[in-house]
Amino acid sequence: MSFLNDTPLGRTSAFIDQYTPSLLCPVPRWDARESLDLDTAAEGEPRLPFHGQDIWNAYELSWLNERGKPVVAMAELVVPCISPNIIESKSLKLYLNSFANTRFASREAVIKTIAGDLAQVAGAPVDVRVMSMEEAARAAVWDDHGDSVDHLDVAFEHFEYRPELLFTEQGPERNGALVSHLLRSHCPVTNQPDWGTVQVRYTGAEISPASFLRYVVSLRNHQGFHEQIIEQMFVDLKRQCAPRHLSVYGRFTRRGGLDINPFRSDYEDLPRNLRTIRQ
Numbered sequence: 162m163s164f165l166n167d168t169p170l171g172r173t174s175a176f177i178d179q180y181t182p183s184l185l186c187p188v189p190r191w192d193a194r195e196s197l198d199l200d201t202a203a204e205g206e207p208r209l210p211f212h213g214q215d216i217w218n219a220y221e222l223s224w225l226n227e228r229g230k231p232v233v234a235m236a237e238l239v240v241p242c243i244s245p246n247i248i249e250s251k252s253l254k255l256y257l258n259s260f261a262n263t264r265f266a267s268r269e270a271v272i273k274t275i276a277g278d279l280a281q282v283a284g285a286p287v288d289v290r291v292m293s294m295e296e297a298a299r300a301a302v303w304d305d306h307g308d309s310v311d312h313l314d315v316a317f318e319h320f321e322y323r324p325e326l327l328f329t330e331q332g333p334e335r336n337g338a339l340v341s342h343l344l345r346s347h348c349p350v351t352n353q354p355d356w357g358t359v360q361v362r363y364t365g366a367e368i369s370p371a372s373f374l375r376y377v378v379s380l381r382n383h384q385g386f387h388e389q390i391i392e393q394m395f396v397d398l399k400r401q402c403a404p405r406h407l408s409v410y411g412r413f414t415r416r417g418g419l420d421i422n423p424f425r426s427d428y429e430d431l432p433r434n435l436r437t438i439r440q
Contacts, residue, residue, distance in 0.1 A: 177255065180263040182278040184256040187246035193389040197396050211395050211407075213242040213425040215388055216434050217253070221418030222291070224260040224271055231261075234268070235297045236275065237290040237434055242425065244285035247388055254417040303412065303437040307338030307360055310374040323379040327401035329366035334405070338362045339370060341377045342437075344411065349384040357387070357413035358437050359394065362429065365404030387413050391423040414439045 177184065191207065199207040217238040224232055236257075240248065256278070265271050272289050279287040292300075319326065344357040359377065361368070376397070385393060391411040398407055408426035420440050424431055 177259045178261040178263075179259060180274075181259040182256065184252055184259060185278060185282045186249040186252035187282045187284070188249050188386075189246055190242075190244070190388070193247075193386055194392065196389075197392060199396070209243070210399060211242070211392070211425040211427050213423065214431050215240045215242065215247065216422040216424065216431075218415070218420045218422070218434070218436070218440070219253075219257055219418060220415060220420075221254075222257050222260065222271075225262060225264045227264055227266055229264065232268075233294065234271075235292045235294070237288075237292070238275070238279060239288040239431070240279070240283050241285050241287075242388070242392075242423070244283040244287075246283050247386065248279060248282055250419055250421065251417060254419055257418075301433070301435055303358075303435040303440075305340045305360070307340035307362070308370065309340050309342075310370045310377075311341055311343055313371055313374055315371050315374060317375060317378050319375065319379045320381045321379060322383040324376065324397040324401055326372055326376045326379055327397060328369050328372045329402045330369050332367055334365055335367055336362075336364050337367060339368060339373050341374060342439075343374070344377055344390075345381045346387075346390045347382060347384045349386065352384070353416075355387060355390075355413055355416070356439070357390075357411050358439070359391070359412075360408075360410045361394075361398065362406075362408040362410075362426075363398070363402075363404035364406040364428075365402065368398070368402050368404070387411060387421040388423045391425055395425045412437050412440065 194207055201207055219236040222234045222236050226232055268291050272291050276287055276289040339361045342358045344359045346355050391409050395409045406428040408429045410424045412422045413420055
């Protein structure tokens with residue numbers, strides 16, 4: 162991924178506080194998906210085994226109203242996983258910072274501007290919601306809605322990526338849900354750690370909770386963008402455990418005033434955007 166050396170990630174950047182859409186930087190999804198070894202369609206494009214979205218929460222959004230009074234807000238950005246590009250996270254932070262001393266006529270004008278700029282960079286429509294502090298404060302918070310594996314008293318030997326650790330138990334098909342707050346991976350550019358919660362929902366043979374926990378821990382030193390980590394988990398669970406239906410939902414802690422929450426599924430719609438205690 163040497164092309165990432167040309168992005169703002171990991172470099173000192175000037176603070177720009179006047180609206181500057183050129184700060185946004187795309188990163189092609191296909192470069193990160195090559196390692197997934199996906200089947201390709203006749204046109205040579207990868208045949209995705211999932212659908213889904215990347216939910217971004219932006220906690221540091223501010224602009225000036227027409228009279229010059231600062232407005233503070235939070236934004237929810239939803240990028241479809243079929244978009245050709247992801248948006249490099251530091252470039253998005255810098256872009257949103259550039260609103261700080263720019264006047265906008267209304268919240269609707271801010272939404273329209275952000276949606277248009279992000280769609281151009283991602284290569285697909287992006288849903289944008291901007292909330293006041295009062296609206297954001299009324300939002301519900303995360304409920305695990307699954308069986309936590311973090312309490313299991315098991316030994317660990319592997320802290321490097323090991324998908325073969327996953328296996329299923331014998332028995333009838335079931336509807337299962339597993340949750341772990343122990344997910345950690347590393348940024349492929351800066352090598353800084355990314356922390357997160359992962360929820361897996363499935364229909365099929367029971368996924369061994371202990372094997373799932375060991376697999377999650379094996380990602381502890383693995384490099385990948387948030388979106389890539391969740392897609393890798395989806396592909397690994399499909400290949401190793403063969404569930405009939407599968408959803409994988411990652412909730413990563415924020416960096417630079419942003420958190421990224423990828424969702425991939427072959428049967429469910431986008432879940433609610435509910436913050437975990439660490440977000």
